[in-house]
Amino acid sequence: MIRKTGFTLLSGLVFGLIGSTLLGYSDAILFFLLLTFVIGFDIILFNLTLASSISEISVIREVSRSYVRKGQFNDILIRFTNNSRRSVDFSYFDTLSSVFKTMGDFEGDLHLDPGQTIERKYSISATAIGKYEVGPIIIYADDPLHLALVTYPALSKDEIKVAPSTSDIFSRRSERVSNLLYTRGLHISRKAGQGYNFYGVREYTENDDFRYVAWSRYGLQNGEDLYIKQMEEERQVNVLFVIDYSESVNQGTPEHLLFDIVTAQVIAMSHGMLKNHDSVGYLLTSSAHDVFLKPERGSKAVDKFERAISEIKPAGTFSIDQTLKKMKDRIKKQAIIFMITPFAYPEEFRMKPDPQLNLGKRINLVIMSRAGFIPEGKDQLEKRLILDSIDRESMAVKGISHFFNSIGIRSLVVNEKNLVPYIMSEYAYGKVTQ
Amino acid sequence: MIRKGIDFRHYALNTGIMFPSIFLLLYVSSQIIKYISIPVIAIFFIIFLVKYLVPRRFRQYIYPLSIIIFLLLLLNTLTLEATSSIFPVLSELSIPLSFPILSSITFSIGLLTVAEGIITPKYIVTISESFGSLILFLELLGIVAVMLTSNPIFQATESGVASYLVQLGIHNPDPFMVAYFTTLSLEGYALYSLLVFGYQFYLPLTVLSTPVDKIMPIMFMVSAVSILISLYIREKRNVPPRLGTIGLAAIASAFVAIPLLLISEVVAPYGFQISILAISVTALLILVAVTSRRVQANETINTPVK
Numbered sequence: 001m002i003r004k005t006g007f008t009l010l011s012g013l014v015f016g017l018i019g020s021t022l023l024g025y026s027d028a029i030l031f032f033l034l035l036t037f038v039i040g041f042d043i044i045l046f047n048l049t050l051a052s053s054i055s056e057i058s059v060i061r062e063v064s065r066s067y068v069r070k071g072q073f074n075d076i077l078i079r080f081t082n083n084s085r086r087s088v089d090f091s092y093f094d095t096l097s098s099v100f101k102t103m104g105d106f107e108g109d110l111h112l113d114p115g116q117t118i119e120r121k122y123s124i125s126a127t128a129i130g131k132y133e134v135g136p137i138i139i140y141a142d143d144p145l146h147l148a149l150v151t152y153p154a155l156s157k158d159e160i161k162v163a164p165s166t167s168d169i170f171s172r173r174s175e176r177v178s179n180l181l182y183t184r185g186l187h188i189s190r191k192a193g194q195g196y197n198f199y200g201v202r203e204y205t206e207n208d209d210f211r212y213v214a215w216s217r218y219g220l221q222n223g224e225d226l227y228i229k230q231m232e233e234e235r236q237v238n239v240l241f242v243i244d245y246s247e248s249v250n251q252g253t254p255e256h257l258l259f260d261i262v263t264a265q266v267i268a269m270s271h272g273m274l275k276n277h278d279s280v281g282y283l284l285t286s287s288a289h290d291v292f293l294k295p296e297r298g299s300k301a302v303d304k305f306e307r308a309i310s311e312i313k314p315a316g317t318f319s320i321d322q323t324l325k326k327m328k329d330r331i332k333k334q335a336i337i338f339m340i341t342p343f344a345y346p347e348e349f350r351m352k353p354d355p356q357l358n359l360g361k362r363i364n365l366v367i368m369s370r371a372g373f374i375p376e377g378k379d380q381l382e383k384r385l386i387l388d389s390i391d392r393e394s395m396a397v398k399g400i401s402h403f404f405n406s407i408g409i410r411s412l413v414v415n416e417k418n419l420v421p422y423i424m425s426e427y428a429y430g431k432v433t434q
Numbered sequence: 435m436i437r438k439g440i441d442f443r444h445y446a447l448n449t450g451i452m453f454p455s456i457f458l459l460l461y462v463s464s465q466i467i468k469y470i471s472i473p474v475i476a477i478f479f480i481i482f483l484v485k486y487l488v489p490r491r492f493r494q495y496i497y498p499l500s501i502i503i504f505l506l507l508l509l510n511t512l513t514l515e516a517t518s519s520i521f522p523v524l525s526e527l528s529i530p531l532s533f534p535i536l537s538s539i540t541f542s543i544g545l546l547t548v549a550e551g552i553i554t555p556k557y558i559v560t561i562s563e564s565f566g567s568l569i570l571f572l573e574l575l576g577i578v579a580v581m582l583t584s585n586p587i588f589q590a591t592e593s594g595v596a597s598y599l600v601q602l603g604i605h606n607p608d609p610f611m612v613a614y615f616t617t618l619s620l621e622g623y624a625l626y627s628l629l630v631f632g633y634q635f636y637l638p639l640t641v642l643s644t645p646v647d648k649i650m651p652i653m654f655m656v657s658a659v660s661i662l663i664s665l666y667i668r669e670k671r672n673v674p675p676r677l678g679t680i681g682l683a684a685i686a687s688a689f690v691a692i693p694l695l696l697i698s699e700v701v702a703p704y705g706f707q708i709s710i711l712a713i714s715v716t717a718l719l720i721l722v723a724v725t726s727r728r729v730q731a732n733e734t735i736n737t738p739v740k
Contacts, residue, residue: 001726005558009665010722012565014715019569021708022621023576024637027647028568030695031454031654033711035661037687038680040718045679045686047725144680145665148726 002043006147009039039147046143049086051150056084057112059137059154061094066158067310070165070260073103073123078137078155080120082112090141092154097132099162099254100124126162128260130313133157161310164264199230237431238279238295238335241266242327246286246318248344252373259314262340262368263305265420270302273427283330284308285323288316292330317345327361336430337361338423342368343397364426365404365411367397372416445552448560450660452551454653455564458571459548461646463541465578469610471538478542482549533604533611544570557664564657572639573617579642580620581613588642592616628708637707690714 002010013036020028057080064075082088093107104122112118126132135157142149201214204226217227243249243266249259270280274297281295282305291308293301318341327337371390377383397413404411414422449456485496511528529535544567551563580588595616599607617638624637662680694714698707 002722008558008562010719012562014719016565016569017711017715018708020572021711022624022637023569023572024640024707025572025575026640026695026699027650027654028454028572029698029711030691031658032565033691033695033715034687035658036715037691037718038658038662038683040722041683041686042680043722044725045683047722049679142669144677145662146669147665 001150002148003142003146006039006043009147010036013039039145042143042145043148046148046150050088050090050141050143051148053082053084053086053088054090054139054141054150054152057082057088057090057139057152057154059092059139061135061137061155061158063134063158063160065160067161067163068126069163070126070129071167072165073125074160075121075123076106076134078105078120078122079117080110080112080139081117082114085114087111087113088141090139092137092139094122094137095133095135095157096124099126099128099130099132099257100134101127124160126160127255128257129162129164129263129309130259131159131161131311132313134160161307163306163310164260164267201227201229204228236278236297238281238331238333239270239273239427240281240283240295240327240331240335240337241270242283242285242323242337242339244286244318244323244339244341245284245289245291245312245314246316246345247314248318248342248370249368250314251342251370253375256373258342258368258370258373261416262419263309266340267302267305269420269423269427270305271299272424274299274301276431278431281335282308283323283327284312285326286314286316286318287322289314290326292326294330295333295335318343319345319347321347331361335361336427337363338366338426339363340366340368340419342370343400344370362430363409364423364430365401365409366419366423367401367411367413368419369394369397369413369415444555447557447660447664448552448554450656451557451560451564451664452548452567453656453660454650455544455548455551455567455571457646457649457653458568458575459545461644462571462574462578465582466537466541466574466610469534469537469608470541471534474535474538475542475545478539478546482546533607533614537610537614540570541574544574557668561661561664564661575644575646576621576638576642577610577613577617579644580617580638581609582644583642585642588616588638591620595619640707 013032017029017032017036020032059081060079062077062079064077068074076094078092078094080092089109089111091107091109096102096106102122102124105120106122106124108120110118110120124134135155136153137155138151139154140149140151201217204213205228208228212229212231214227214229219225220227243262245259249257249262251258252260266282273280277297279295279297280301282291282293282301284291289312291312293304293308295301320339320341320343323339331337371394374386374390377386394413401411401413410426412422481496481500485493488496507527507529510524511531514525514528515531547563547567547570551560551567554560554563580592583589592612596607596612599612599615604611620638662684666677666680694710698710701707701710
């Protein structure tokens, strides 16, 4: 394929040849004629030699792991073999998403003699969760005068699934999990009253059931005082995270993406909730995704969630109406629901009757502010425009939050920093009031 | 910010590419300087200076802005020629449409192209500008050759053109003006005869000789070599492309182009020079297109290795 430069040069030469021939200046004619033929033959020779041999280079890519954690380095080996009968000089690059940091020879120039094999190694580490493609490997070569180019997609794509990094989700180390902020104290689900486990004793009042009198404590202080045994019961609740996984959460820079932060924090909170013997479930929803993981206890729930988010990327649009419909048939038991969305898509829900928005479950609408995920403007004008749009969006989502609070759905606009404290305090409140 | 030093190799190559144009500029300007308007050249030179004195982000607007201003002035002048002006201030802004002014504009464009070609950072722009300026100065060389000739055929044509100019109301045309219109009319006639009869007529630089004829081949050689070097070093690569194919292309083109030129010289008296060259270049371009297509077809047949 002739490059634009080649076309420009050939056009210029033909123009020069016509001009000089019309003037009849033989030296200029020879000059233009010679150059035209040198350029022309250079392209023809390239087309007949290197360009036709390049498709005979076989390329094999070996990816060490197809499932990795964010930030973890994944080694990739590329093996080039020249199956043609000519020596070839070419360049190559592996097509990679912008979420990958690279180290090593993911691109370069090579010289291969006939039958020769050369290996190149490089490592990638993802900066965001999701499923990403690696490849195709493009090999390309040009003629010595850089006027013609041949590109050849030598190898198809591989898929790499990226799960949240252990550092993001505060790992499962006990000291982190038992942190007060994330669990609000262990055994929060205990409730004094009737149950099987002994909790303590208190002074008898007239309304107490006489069957629970602690006779062993009778007359302990003044000879006639009565005490009542208090029992406790363990109460488990179902927590469901409904996460907007539409395009609107695919926002930010490759190192700081909204969906990446939200999912990592949800996983960290889930660990805290599971430690409390509660069940945790997930619904990743948008017009393109509908991944429902029903609430269950144990670390399996989080493992399934990690797998799920490593296999998809945010896509489609989000609608609260559709999301509530999806939830209606799936949640039978009493549950605390946290719906996390930036509310980026316009939706006319004010005209809807309240019962349509009311599932009869405890829904906490967590509206994620996208303010912290907007790249900085290049110049003063762009910065002003971005600030203006952030202000407008902030006002709009605050209005939405007010509306939902007015119809009985607890709602708050949160940012990256207060997402966890808000959800955990609502979770603690939900447990004691349920 | 790291400030790059001046790349003398780049300017040397640019100058090498522009060698024929520079030489022709020097020769032609020495011959026609008394017939052209110096203020016009000064205006063009000022525009060129302004371009490099304004901040970098405004540079690209200088030439388009100058062209727009010139066209507006031209429009105003033509309007004034046709009608009487309503606004007196507009009559002050008319430009004289005389021959020295227009020929000076042509010469200044050539001068500007040469200057731009030498200092431009992109080789491909230099090459394009060298071709453009070369044709322009070859045209002027033809005019100078006609102006200085004592060839009876050309002199007869010149006297015919001069009498025609008198009929148009130009009573004392200078030799440069007569030679200018003579060369243009001969070229026009050559093109007409080529298109209508299949051969061309009276090519000025084929018949007439100039003092620069012996030096020009050296200039062209320097330019051709500079063009090839600049194209080769244009893109830096870790594995430098092999020079073998360039050598092969040069030898092959010499084997084809030189006999072709000799054939075209032989058939020139019969008027088939342009036809021969046109056929050969068209054949070359077809060959380039055909081989390029074959490579594309190969790409689709080959399946990726997994």
